Each structure stands twice: as structure tokens, then as C-alpha cells.
Amino acid sequence: MSHLVLLSGWGIDARIWQPLGEHWPADIRVSTPDWPGYGGRKPLSDPTDMHALAEAMANDLPSDAVWVGWSLGGLLAAALLDHLPAPSALVQLGIGPRFCTPDGVDQEALDAFRRAFARDSQATLAHFRRWQLKGEPSPRHAYRQLATLVDPASPLADPATLAAGLEQLASLDVSHQLAQAPCPIVRLAGEHDPLLAPSHRDSADCRINGAGHCPMLSRPERLATLLADIARQVPGRQPSASSEASA
Template sequence: MTPLVLLSGWGCDARLWQPLDGHWPDAVRVSTPNWPGYGDRPPLADPGSLAQLAKDMVGALPADAIWVGWSLGGLLAAALLDHLPAPRALVLLGMAERFCHPKGIPVTELRSFQRAFARAPDATHRHFLRWQLAGEPDPRAAHRRLRALLDDGGAADRATLAAGLDQLGELDNAERLAHAPCPVWRVSGAHDPLLAPTQRESADHHLTGAGHCPMLSRPASLAACLAGIASSGGATS
């Protein structure tokens, strides 16, 4: 079975994946590396540089694995296809070719969020973590789980967070994914509030009863979905 590399998104380090630990089949091999600037990994000198990011992450993103990028993690993983040997497959979880969409998160809303982050980064970060849970069946319970995992003030370096917001607004992987050097899978929570309806509908797998954070609300379903992709070696039908 092809190994899985799980990559977290904006404002969340690799501890986010812990709810899946009890749901993997025995044969699945999973790694959950942090991005630079998250957890105990030092930030890049230039947090917005994809070339520096690729150099830092090359050992954590092997070509014989399936890369699973959630949210910003999916956007970055797709962008790194230009810088690293291609994986067996790429899974975009809660992410499309680009982040902003007129029917999802418009550019104006992201710009407003960036201004808020510049004024009050900690409060804005906390607000985002709660806001992204709006599509879960029990947002309050999901928020409690998230706080239990991450609420120690050490989730991310501020310069890395600021660069991540820029990347959410600037990275566009449409051309890259149209000519991707590996199979690309799209997985979406059926009620993901950060995706436009057309982006949710075009996903290869829909996780019922989940929003943007299925690892919190539907860990068993998400693990089964990813294990199924791994069992196929990442090949699409």
C-alpha cells in the first residue's frame, strides 16, 4: 500500500491529524510532517518562497508517497509539483485549484482578513479556527476538539502565517493541475463553507456530514477515504 503524507493548512500544525490515529487500517503507513514555521520546525528565511519551501520539505515529501494537502496545505503541495519530483498522487482535501472564488471566499473577504491579521494576529488566528468549522454538524464540539489539539499558543510562526495568507490570495494551480505529472484526487466535505458549490460538486469524493475539517467531525470516514486511495496506489479510474 502506498504511504500517505498528510499536510496541514493555515494556522494548524500536524497535531490536527491526531483524531485519525485510531481509524487507519493496519497496512497504511502515514507521516504528518509540519511545514516550516509550524510546531518545532523553524521558519524559512523567506516564508513565501516556494523554492526555499521545496528545499526544506524534500525529505518529507518522497516521490513514492501520496501527498494529501488540506486547505492551504493542498495549495502548497500542488505548487511544489514544479519544484520536487512528482508523488504517486496528490490529494486536495478542502481545496481547489485556487483558494478565492466569487461563490466561495471572494478576494475582498481574504483582503479584509489580512488587514485584521496585521492589526491583531492572535485574535484573528483564533477567529479563523472557529470560523472554518461552520460547516461541521456540531461546530462547538469540533471547536472543542480543535482547541484540545492546538490551543497552546505554539501552532505557527507569525511571519509564516502572514506569508500563508498571501499564498492563499496569490497561488493559482489551474494550469499546473491541468498538466499534473501525477493523478490528482479532490476530496471535499459535503458542507465545506470555504469552497464554492461548484468546487464541492466537482470533488471525486464527498464526505457526508462534514465541512472543511473532516478530520475533526468525520475522522473514520476521512481515514477510510484516504486509505482507499492509498490501496489503489493513487491511480484514478
């Protein structure tokens, strides 16, 4: 049985994956561990310490699984390739080798966001959730979906972990890990992702039609099918299509 490990991004815990639950084929095993500091899990004393993160996540990230990292989760999963036995494959969803890019969310915009977070973390987190949903076909519907999964006013993680996550979004560059990866790398992107640079969307192995940064909300069946197909193909070829004509 193929095994997928789904890893959430900044500001939200593993409940973001729940909409995919009814769409998994019977031959796919799925686990959704929270990062330290999220979902009630004990935070690290230093959330930026990759050695400590690897130790905390070692049992959650087996080498015989496909790791799926969404957004910041994709950056962290790639960084952990230097610290843990390689997975069967790494899927990066809604992220490139770095978060900040001149043609996407630039460093100046993220710095302004970090300052706003330092002033009012809860309001800034709520703003971020709305911002990342702008690329979905119906952002209001997606926000209502999110609200049924988690309290939109809840931080869902301890403040130090959230602040460290913003630092990691600003500084992590996993270009080297991806270029020298000891496993297949597959990149998926929503075709209207507002947080992903156009160059990163265009170079993805597969672009998901009718989706933005959160295809688990807007296209859960399609995303589950794609991830299941990838899990079944590993080791083997990656998806051959760079985009979807329809779905």
C-alpha cells in the first residue's frame, strides 16, 4: 500500500487536509502529522533549529512514504532532506525553491507582513488566510470551508512557532536540496495561486485548473487523485503533463 504524508503550511494545522478524506482510493494510506507547535503539539525550544525539527519529525516522515509539503511545509520538507533518510518522493505543493521572489511575493512585502504580525498577530493571521484564498474560484466559499475546519480567529500555533515560520519563509532557499535531491521531486501548483510566482506556476510538473493556493479546499477530489497517482508511480516516472486542459 502506498503511503502519503501530508504536511501543512504556515498558520494552519493538519485539519486543512480533511476535505480530501472522502476522495482517497482504498490502496492509499494517508497520514497528516502536525509540525511541532501546531495542533496542540509541543513546540520546539528553538523552532528554527532544523536538527531539532528533524528529530521531532523523524517518526512522522518514514523513508518508504511520499512526503507532500504544502507552502512552508514544502520548504521545510525539502530542508529536512539534509537531515533525514530520503522519502520515496517529495511533492512540493504551492511553493518553489524559495517563498520570496521578485515576480511573486517579494521580500519587501513579506517584511511588511512580519511587522504587522509583530503588532497584531491574530488580525494578521486572519488577513493572511483571506489573502491566500484569493486565487480560488470562490474565495468566500473557500473561507467558509476553512472556517468549518478551524476557527478563523484562532492562531492554531504558539506565537514563537508562527514568528519562526515567517522567518523561514523569508530566508529558506532549498534550491540546493532540490537540485541534489536523493529522491524524485514533483511540483504541483494551482493555476491561479496568488502566493506563487508566475515562473514557478508555469514550471510546475502539473498545474491544477480552477485552484489557487488551497486546492485542498477548491479541488479536493482532483488533488487527491493527483497525489494518489504520484504515490503509485514511485519509484517511476513523474506526471508527464505540465498543465491540465480540463478536470
